[in-house]
Amino acid sequence: MTTSFGCLDRRYCAVTITLVAAALLCAGCDSHPAAVDASAAPVSTATPPPKAAPEPGSTALAEATDPRSFTTTGPLVAEQQADIAAERNGRVVGINVRIGDRVKKGQVLAQLDDRTLKSACESQKARVASAQAQLREWQSEQLTAESDLRRADAMRDAKIISEENWEHAKYRVDETIAEVSRFREEAAASEADLNAANVQLEQSHIVAPFAGVVGRSTVRPAQEVKPGDVLFWITAEAPLEVLFTVPETAMAAFTAGKPLEFATADIPGFHQEGRIVRVSPVVDPASGSIQVVGAVVHPSKLLKPGMTMQVRLAP
Template structure:
């Protein structure tokens, strides 16, 4: 699949006051629409892409597979580790049963030794048998634990072979192609949620008192001249940028129109 470049959300530009900027109600500026959730989806392990299941513009659900790495060797490794673990667990159970039998024999040997019924050599044989089973139980318990840990590692790598969507949204960018060799950290997709939407903008220090949290906003865009979208100020930075004399503001878009898309530039002013 050819790579398609979709620019990520733009940083909020410097405010562009109108001629009547002295009146906060008439002040306007611009800022980008952003989704609360958006993320670069990167490969978690090295491998070769064997399938690509989505294209730019596709809507995806959380956990949906976006692409698949070649996992044949890992599947074989998982099967091998499962067999190794099953064998170790079976051997462990057998030796645990042997240990119980040997311990019972030793208890009888202890009583017979005390009553001078068996020789010291026979008692030592019974004692050696218990020690032997204890050692074998410990060995196969360790083997079972090691094989279980190796299986968990192989399963994790197998899971990492599936590139999945971390949340529901839209595929905004794809840089993956069939048979591509990737390494950990290579960004393959950019996913953005469609809602909720926010608009990021700045206002000059002289107007920031009017842009308080909760104030209604009127949002417009040159893409759809007749559209007036309602918004509300969600957060205002407590810090004034000394370089520009402006304050960062985040507005929530109220019941966004389906025409609005993350990345669009909005004209922002206080609602009358």
């Protein structure tokens, strides 16, 4: 019995040693670091370098700090410009000016056929004269009838004439008063018709509303026109202004009275003095800019309304 138990103990010890060795081997394997794939790209954690700031004296820095470096463009316009349109129906029978002609205020630019209107005016003048003549006659009749009524009043009071005769005198006065009123209204209506005919006759003359230059002409001989048809475009030669916008970031430097310098690509090397005359008090929220009006000081004869001007604050 003693021998059997000894053998069992030896076998049990051998199994125990084997299990312990296997456990130590597994622990050793887990303790080694994991293999790294050499083909994988390394991940960079470095922060990208900041963008370089504008160097002192650079254009970007100058535009950001000095509004005088700001340059913009705007149209050159005259203070007075107008489309000249026909005011009535008619046929063009005469054209007196061409593009580029200088005109005076009230000068006739074109003529519409006015023969029918002239005849109507003459007819209306005759009607007015006839109504006025009849009005004067009935006014004279009224004075006579009123004088006869006063005598009839005295004779009726003296029992010299009958009531019937007095009523006849009274009726005559009432009749003349009614006729005077009728012909006064007729004369007034005839005068109104004459005035309307005269207005239409005047509208037959297409005239310049101010002194300037004919910039455009769309009229041709024998053309049939109607009210609203534009026939000419007139622009004054002076004063001249430039309309331009300034961003909100630079508007503090653009105040009324500041001197300006104008240039144009149409005339190389050309420079023109100016000054700010008006500044809008409102910023346009859509563009973040304000409207500025600059007047041209002693404008050159080379400048023409409609040109595009380059604008900057004068140094």
